[in-house]
């Protein structure tokens with residue numbers, strides 16, 4: 475036991491918010507910490523642990539409870555009810571977990587918690603431990619929330635465009651959805667603003683982005699709210715290849731049709747496939763799914779479309795009947811990084827969730843973005859106008875993106891002059907993402923400093 479205790483520098487307990495887009499970056503960050511000599515335990519909810527099959531050679535898994543052990547979020551009466559119970563049960567079970575480790579041979583030395591769960595810092599401090607809050611969304615989004623949290627941004631927004639230092643001027647649809655549709659999802663709005671609750675008491679503020687991607691916002695925001703950039707937190711195989719056996723995140727909330735996708739893609743010419751996925755949560759209205767289907771048909775490109783079970787019935791039957799298996803493949807969940815890294819993929823039609831966007835940036839894939847809500851609208855603004863790696867489709871007066879709009883933008887990215895420019899820019903960001911996490915890169919140095927501070931403060 476003594477021997478094992480000495481074999482790692484410090485033990486980090488990581489607590490992600492229990493959704494796919496929050497677990498992925500935190501799990502990968504843990505793997506990177508392990509590769510740098512730490513021990514890492516990822517605390518997932520009992521429900522997720524019971525229903526998934528978490529896999530990792532290096533990170534250990536343990537559980538806390540969100541108060542909904544039988545059904546997770548789907549079991550909750552409302553968003554508000556879920557978040558309240560998550561805080562109560564999460565705090566209690568996190569405390570029990572830390573207590574258990576403190577009396578073992580592997581006491582916890584630091585808790586890395588999702589910025590969505592600021593209550594975790596209170597528990598951490600009860601044990602006298604350092605706490606690191608982990609922002610899974612980009613700095614540009616965090617800074618807008620910082621402004622709103624401190625009342626620097628008056629809501630509802632009446633003066634446009636919005637001017638925030640370090641950012642381009644923002645029109646209303648460029649703001650996170652909770653701001654541009656004032657009053658929508660009040661419980662989630664409170665959640666994202668409360669990322670700044672007690673943030674000054676956290677010992678570290680980690681953000682899943684990389685410096686050169688957001689240098690101006692990072693510099694500006696750091697002056698008022700110190701932070702370090704540690705991303706992109708995507709499996710090392712796709713970036714610096716320094717973390718052994720790090721090919722995938724290792725925890726999928728949905729069953730993946732992996733080999734099917736890769737085999738199908740391997741039969742397709744370079745740059746000939748549109749990959750379509752709206753992440754783990756988006757529920758599109760039937761009319762929108764129909765417009766996407768007919769827009770794709772109009773573009774005449776091959777496509778690989780992730781349609782989760784809950785979305786399947788919204789695709790027109792006629793479209794399915796008319797699609798040959800050579801032309802299009804529908805899957806319920808894909809190995810997204812493998813797909814994006816395939817030469818066959820020419821563009822990613824995405825909802826612009828931050829993980830999807832930073833994965834596309836890291837793998838050099840241009841995008842057509844159709845943001846739905848939360849941070850996706852602001853991510854889309856940056857994808858189009860700052861990083862210049864994609865185009866955003868616009869909704870009509872009914873709130874739907876029409877088939878011509880979709881077809882036109884898919885063509886623009888796949889074959890137009892602007893598309894070529896986007897591809898070039900995407901390759902530039904890919905190289906810079908690699909540089910950030912490679913030896914001596916900005917994220918690498920920040921992580922090294924975090925690791926050595928943890929080891930030295932023990």
Ligand code: UDP
Nearest residue numbers: 495753754755780807808810827828829830
């Ligand atoms: N993802 C995947 N297979 C899919 C769709 C998504 O592995 O078919 C992964 C994707 O790589 C990303 C995460 O799920 O890491 C989705 O996170 P994102 O922030 O893009 O969207 P969210 O699901 O939070 O809306």
